Amino acid sequence: ESAGQVIKCKAAVTWEKDAPFSIEEIEVAPPKAHEVLIKLIATGICRSDDHSLEGKFAAVKFPVILGHEGVGIVESIGDGVKDIKPGDKVIPLVAPQCGKCQCCKDPRTNRCLTRLKRQFGLMSDGTSRFTCRGKQIYHFMNTSTFTEYTVVEEMAVAKIDDNATMDSVCLIGCGFSTGYGSALNTAKVHPESTCAIFGLGGIGLAVIMGCKIAGAARIIGVDINPDKFDIAKELGATECINPNDYDKPVAEMILEQTGGGVDYAFECVGHAETMLAALHSSHFAFGTTVIIGASASTLSFDPMILLSGRTLKSSSFGGWKSRLEVPKLVSDYLAKKFDLEKLVTHRLPFQKISEGFDLLHSGKCIRTILKF
Ligand code: APR
């Protein structure tokens, strides 16, 4: 029984911006009130981990344990934790849900106000549960999954079906849910509609899965890397476009090929340029554009483009109310409504995390899963 004791385990610590991952022995303090200690089974590697490593997100403080797309088993719980017990299978939540605040009670949003009140990288009491070589290590996105054990707040834990034995279920913790929910919840793609997806990485492919299940008639995949086209078509894209194959802007191509623009355009790259291309490829009178890619660049455009009737939207974690809906997404996966295996191109032991990031940079991988 580990309850109440400090755990020593291995973690991938990022000591500073751009530093290589350092596999270290760390100490994990026991969970305090309303906190949960989780033993990780697997974690995906997501672009946001990479952006954070590169220092693109100002809120991320170093040294830090990155990683946010995990699945694990509850090892122990702090005082006052309800509905979760040791031995439960869980997914840590990048978008926590207290269930009590104004936003949690409002069906229009999946945001939670409690999250805004706290310092990024620390638990609600303003401290960390991780130390290494005598130094405090910051948490990351309420989760920190590049470690054998992590501590997460109760409101950032979803209990999932014990029968979800496949490690790929961890993708429901970020990439899959973000893309899939952007199509279903944010855009609300309707049957027989036309969609364009810019960027066919893990996020864009999950958007395609959402468009398909929503009954879209045309799903146009756009990527400058044509190696992504086969998998995009396998998942539901009806056609694919490589912008580099044409002299004119890709938005113009799409306007021509769709008789005036798509019903729904999704940006899953994270560049201002592709955000504008998505916006310009949407129908002038009723097209909706959803921005999913995270970017540090500034967007500027003529407001007339919206005044004609276009809508520009975004969402976080695909609009899912995390604690309530992550378990349902897992059940849908078990019921074979979608196939996460299609997004998994590589599996590595946790200690080979640096190789996983090399694969991410190579463009050859959709998702790498690290196994503990
Ligand atoms: N036009 C079209 N596609 C592009 C372009 C471009 N100008 N530039 C890059 N791409 C493609 C890449 O070839 C790649 O296939 O966009 C895809 C991006 O995929 P990943 O790098 O695998 O990223 P992913 O994990 O899907 O995340 C996409 O969403 O959450 C954010 O931070 C994340 O900004 C990132 C974005």
Ligand code: ZN
């Ligand atoms: Zn992510």
Ligand code: ZN
């Ligand atoms: Zn809340």
